Amino acid sequence: MILPQETAARPPLDLDLIRKYSIPAPRYTSYPPATRFTTEIDELGLERAALADNARGAGPLSLYFHLPFCHSACWYCGCHTVISRREDIAGRYLDDLEREVALAAARMNLGRPVAQVHLGGGTPTFLTADELIRLGALINQTFLLDPDCEFGVEIDPRHLTLAQVAALAASGANRASLGIQDTDPAVQLAIHRWQPAELNRQAFGWLREAGFRSINVDLIYGLPLQTVESFGRTIDEVLSLQPDRLSLFSYAHVPWLKPRQIIFERRDQLPPAEAKLGMFALAHAKLTAAGYIDIGMDHFARPGDELAVAQRERTLHRSFQGYSTAAGASLYGFGVSSISSTAGSYRQNFKDLAQWRAALAAGRLPTERALVLTADDQRRRSVIMALMCQRQLNYAELSAELGRDVTVEFAAEIAGLADLEADGLLVRSPAGIRVTPRGVPVLRVVAMRFDATFVSAPRRHAQVI
Numbered sequence: 001m002i003l004p005q006e007t008a009a010r011p012p013l014d015l016d017l018i019r020k021y022s023i024p025a026p027r028y029t030s031y032p033p034a035t036r037f038t039t040e041i042d043e044l045g046l047e048r049a050a051l052a053d054n055a056r057g058a059g060p061l062s063l064y065f066h067l068p069f070c071h072s073a074c075w076y077c078g079c080h081t082v083i084s085r086r087e088d089i090a091g092r093y094l095d096d097l098e099r100e101v102a103l104a105a106a107r108m109n110l111g112r113p114v115a116q117v118h119l120g121g122g123t124p125t126f127l128t129a130d131e132l133i134r135l136g137a138l139i140n141q142t143f144l145l146d147p148d149c150e151f152g153v154e155i156d157p158r159h160l161t162l163a164q165v166a167a168l169a170a171s172g173a174n175r176a177s178l179g180i181q182d183t184d185p186a187v188q189l190a191i192h193r194w195q196p197a198e199l200n201r202q203a204f205g206w207l208r209e210a211g212f213r214s215i216n217v218d219l220i221y222g223l224p225l226q227t228v229e230s231f232g233r234t235i236d237e238v239l240s241l242q243p244d245r246l247s248l249f250s251y252a253h254v255p256w257l258k259p260r261q262i263i264f265e266r267r268d269q270l271p272p273a274e275a276k277l278g279m280f281a282l283a284h285a286k287l288t289a290a291g292y293i294d295i296g297m298d299h300f301a302r303p304g305d306e307l308a309v310a311q312r313e314r315t316l317h318r319s320f321q322g323y324s325t326a327a328g329a330s331l332y333g334f335g336v337s338s339i340s341s342t343a344g345s346y347r348q349n350f351k352d353l354a355q356w357r358a359a360l361a362a363g364r365l366p367t368e369r370a371l372v373l374t375a376d377d378q379r380r381r382s383v384i385m386a387l388m389c390q391r392q393l394n395y396a397e398l399s400a401e402l403g404r405d406v407t408v409e410f411a412a413e414i415a416g417l418a419d420l421e422a423d424g425l426l427v428r429s430p431a432g433i434r435v436t437p438r439g440v441p442v443l444r445v446v447a448m449r450f451d452a453t454f455v456s457a458p459r460r461h462a463q464v465i
């Protein structure tokens, strides 16, 4: 291999380095980041990108459905949600979703196999079992799902019935992601998310029984009233459930975007930065000691899980749902706030439910913001995604892929990595760049050096840790 990976036992986290590089940075679920999408929509450019994407023919599709409803608000939440207790609201939403799928499908090459489906939210299990069956029928009747399709769904264990699990399985769902966040009762009260451990155990049992192949758990560190010790107990409790994957998110405190979060400041409940770092370090140590592989950027997976396999085989991909295995797929998003991504464009739907509905009622795709990528954007996207997913740049491979000598194209950026190399975050050689294990926790900082759009704006992005 041109750029050998370090195979020795992973060294402990270098907390001084993480402190030094814990600066606001994009998460690079896309490049350019979603903050660069614009309401000045280049309709012609989007049309050309859509035609080019259809012409690619054989490449797979990835579908995302955003189901925004939640029964109550978790005060830390940064998602696009609609809090409601009305029982008819999801049925009406499905009416509109059917309109959107019909409009988009008329413009898509439906002969392409679907390699991945993801139901996200909000709370997909806000929908009743019958509504989930209706959504499953819409997906299966419109698109050509590959027999090996990874069909994932985000699940709130507080609102899950056995009938919903059966409906999801009957629709083809085979992966689940459970929001747990923290198991400590005091923290749960502080974040307005009461979730007894029994509900988590019940959800795991039902999903395993129904044949779900991979179950992920979402945890958040840095929440109000958390301590290093309490978060350690959360990790231990969650490990006893034996999840296949874990997502360990850093709480993003952005009250200027999510005013609900201001309550944590008023109550003086947020843990200090050092404690937050301690939580990450402890969680990292516990998960790797338990045999989980650090996939990078908050994700951990068992060695046999397809995410860990994809990392080993260098087929890992990064999209708006984080890391995934659907490399090379075009993503089509449906529902309020969802994002579509093809080789040449990004398109985001209206975040406001009424505006999304109004566009559909008028027979228009409900696009609020978009971006047509320039050739430079596309090349930088390839470089940044290689760093984020493979933790390396192989100059020969990348130059062949891009049809340009990347050492010439990015000469200034490569030369500008000396400080990161001196700190041991990466190694440069004539063959390429390799991010070291010390650099993995701050991968975004390495990627940022190739980001032509980055403007240092502390209020635009969350801290690395």
Ligand code: SF4
Pocket (backbone or CB within 6 Å): 069, 070, 072, 073, 074, 077, 078, 079, 081, 121, 122, 123, 156, 179
């Ligand atoms: S964390 Fe999940 S359940 Fe809570 S408000 Fe956000 S989307 Fe809804």
